[in-house]
Amino acid sequence: MGRRGKLTNEELLMLKKKITDDEAFEIFFRDCYLRNLRPATIEYYKNEFHAAKKIINKQLVDCLQIDIETFILQSKQLMKVTSINTRLRALRSFYNFLSKNKHIDENPMRNIKLLRDRQKTIETLDNKEIETLLKTIRKQNSFIGFRDEVILLILLDTGVRLSELVGIEVNDVMENSIIVRKTKNLFERTVYLSDTTVEQLNRYIKIRGNVETDKLFITQDNGELKPHSIQTRFTKYGKDARITKRVSPHTFRHTMAKRMIVAGIDAFSLMAILGHQDIAITKKYVNLWGSDIERKHREYGALRGIKL
Template structure:
């Protein structure tokens, strides 16, 4: 059996970066600061800007030190991608999140004349398996809810959050920024403010009767808190998205669900069941807050079992042989 060829890794210190004569020098961090200023002016959310900073920090950690614009070349960034995939062992999905940030940053640098070469055109996000999004089975959702101690404040709050994530398909960052006055229990809607959505566009999401009943009870319990936010800690402070993720992961571990128990998995699961229950993709697109239908298609990837069930109900032969 032949050995797998060893991929040569490059570090900042092992590569030669010749300076170009006559080019005004800018450090990578200076160019990135200018990039962040432009993106903030464009109206990107605080969460997105934070993620950009985190992704570039990973790049700087790889480089070992700051570099200047005349030292940037396509070989450096291709080597960084190889490093993420083969040395760090990141999944293509995780690597692609960072790659997209770097490409956007390099495109900004090229268009503004900080670098001479359109480096962003020389590499793309890596290919991933089509079915990369997992969903929960109904049995797994019930297992998760079964281990929640709803007799405690934290447990009941977490139960309400699970219902909310599955029912409204909101993102975690949108969930923790919902305010009490955004909830209309009588009409059965929640208004998401534009400042707190990923697309920077406000939208209204419906809530089912089951979720409405739980929310009504939860709002009553938290009436004594002075906070405007809906989901609060036991001390009455606004709940952070990191706390929500941590709590869900702990619930998943306790329930023995061997999948990633996260807000995103609930969002994907809810989208899939919405379609399986007869919902149309156009209303689903509006609820999810996506402007591109291709993203909706990713959310409703179905297993063979799902397709079989749908086929039994909607087979063309059912029309022929009524």
């Protein structure tokens, strides 16, 4: 057989040097650092890649679409749809990067879509539940209790994320606003406070006094307050107040969003306040509480009072 013709596709593949998973991870995470992604995002990628590889049981760079499909079917026996989609998003970022930079020939995620999941109801707190929660916190008559009351007021007033709250420093507090610097999308934003929150926050700062850390919220030993500690305390407050809903900083964020939507705020303003990067996320909130908006429209519609 002559050897004057072109090499077959199979033979060409044999000549091409294949990248290994370790090499792929190295260049992918290098790009992540160059783009200044948040440490939490990079850690998320690392955890999801490691977990996915254990299920797929082969080099990720060698995966085909059929491997990803098999991975999804196996994962459905092990975890919730939300968790599977979280993993698929990480893999999509990984394969899109490798494909764009021609480190792999075929993108196995190209035709893979996220799994459909039922839209869950987002729990929010009503006036009575918030009042009961505040009474429960105030019963302590302690520095920790007053600190947690101020935290609750700020979370409800501004909708800041827990990670953003713990990053606030004393110098970030203005007259009636707070500059949120450690944000999820790295864009600083200003959130505004009601008169009640301003009064209580000023009292807290006086009681807090001068300590070594610049962080606004501190422990009883004058150390930095950690997110897990806040989460744990509010879960306990919820149980003590006999509130059956989940009580957490994220519940307060949702509660704030709903109350502002019902009051008539537009989606773009709410997007700026909450620090969303994508208007679609904010619109999801608007759609969830559409019945409340419908009621507001009936009450305050522009045609009310006009004799037509």
